[in-house]
Amino acid sequence: MIAVRDLRVSLGGVTVLDGVDLDVAAGEWVTVIGPNGAGKSTLLRALTGRTPYAGRVSLRGDDLGALRRRERARRVAMVAQSPAVPPGMTVREYVLLGRTPYVPPLGRESAADLAAADEEIRSLHLAAFADRPLTTLSGGERQRAFLARALAQRAPLLLLDEPTSALDIGHQQDVLDLVDRLRRDRGLTVLATMHDLSIAGGYADRMVLLAAGRVVAAGTPAEVLTERLLATHYRARVRVLPGEHGPLVVPVR
Ligand SMILES: Nc1ncnc2c1ncn2[C@@H]1O[C@H](COP(=O)(O)OP(=O)(O)OP(=O)(O)O)[C@@H](O)[C@H]1O
Numbered sequence: 118m119i120a121v122r123d124l125r126v127s128l129g130g131v132t133v134l135d136g137v138d139l140d141v142a143a144g145e146w147v148t149v150i151g152p153n154g155a156g157k158s159t160l161l162r163a164l165t166g167r168t169p170y171a172g173r174v175s176l177r178g179d180d181l182g183a184l185r186r187r188e189r190a191r192r193v194a195m196v197a198q199s200p201a202v203p204p205g206m207t208v209r210e211y212v213l214l215g216r217t218p219y220v221p222p223l224g225r226e227s228a229a230d231l232a233a234a235d236e237e238i239r240s241l242h243l244a245a246f247a248d249r250p251l252t253t254l255s256g257g258e259r260q261r262a263f264l265a266r267a268l269a270q271r272a273p274l275l276l277l278d279e280p281t282s283a284l285d286i287g288h289q290q291d292v293l294d295l296v297d298r299l300r301r302d303r304g305l306t307v308l309a310t311m312h313d314l315s316i317a318g319g320y321a322d323r324m325v326l327l328a329a330g331r332v333v334a335a336g337t338p339a340e341v342l343t344e345r346l347l348a349t350h351y352r353a354r355v356r357v358l359p360g361e362h363g364p365l366v367v368p369v370r
Pocket residue numbers: 128129130131133151152153154155156157158159160
């Protein structure tokens with residue numbers, strides 16, 4: 118689905134990504150982990166085509182850099198870490214923004230666009246909030262609205278930057294279970310970043326460990342979530358225990 122080769126990004130004269138290679142197959146869920154500042158968000162932003170990069174990113178064989186913006190947005194949707202919350206905009210209006218790549222220039226949303234937005238509002242259990250300003254929602258409710266907007270884009274590749282950081286443990290599971298179900302039902306491909314390593318390992322088919330802008334490990338959750346790798350790259354003291362759906366990473370004092 119997506120093949121990244123020798124991706125390099127410099128920001129403010131600093132090399133942030135330094136030759137990243139990454140493949141995500143159609144229908145796969147890959148989660149990128151790594152310490153603060155490793156370059157995870159920058160990687161996802163580059164894959165939307167909004168952050169300039171060197172190297173090559175191909176989406177189902179097409180060069181991402183050669184696609185027009187609307188065409189890119191129909192193929193790649195992203196939920197950023199802290200998306201802007203437009204003041205005064207209702208949840209329904211916000212989710213409808215996800216349909217922008219389908220609305221003709223100077224045109225209006227079609228009945229199909231409105232129906233797609235309403236469908237995502239229902240699937241994310243946001244119907245009761247649909248006419249409220251987005252700014253009045255709690256952090257977790259807002260997070261679901263951000264996801265609804267991205268899903269309304271109907272892109273086959275979904276990029277999720279820390280999708281559960283604002284959520285309580287129950288809503289974390291709800292949202293990730295929902296993404297997993299949509300992945301199966303709609304054949305979505307998911308590339309996420311996450312800091313909670315046990316939760317990350319419970320949902321990903323594969324994981325990639327990024328440190329200082331380079332891939333330092335990649336493989337199944339059991340191959341990447343090891344005490345040795347986490348000690349080396351996070352300088353973390355942890356025990357890794359076997360779990361039902363992947364390794365459990367437990368910090369120790
Ligand atoms: N515009 C910029 N100018 C200079 N440096 C930048 C710029 N944007 C990001 N960086 C730096 O790039 C590095 C990677 O940032 P990025 O947000 O991708 O990391 P991350 O792995 O997502 O971190 P976190 O886990 O803290 O969210 C950081 O050191 C950050 O300070």
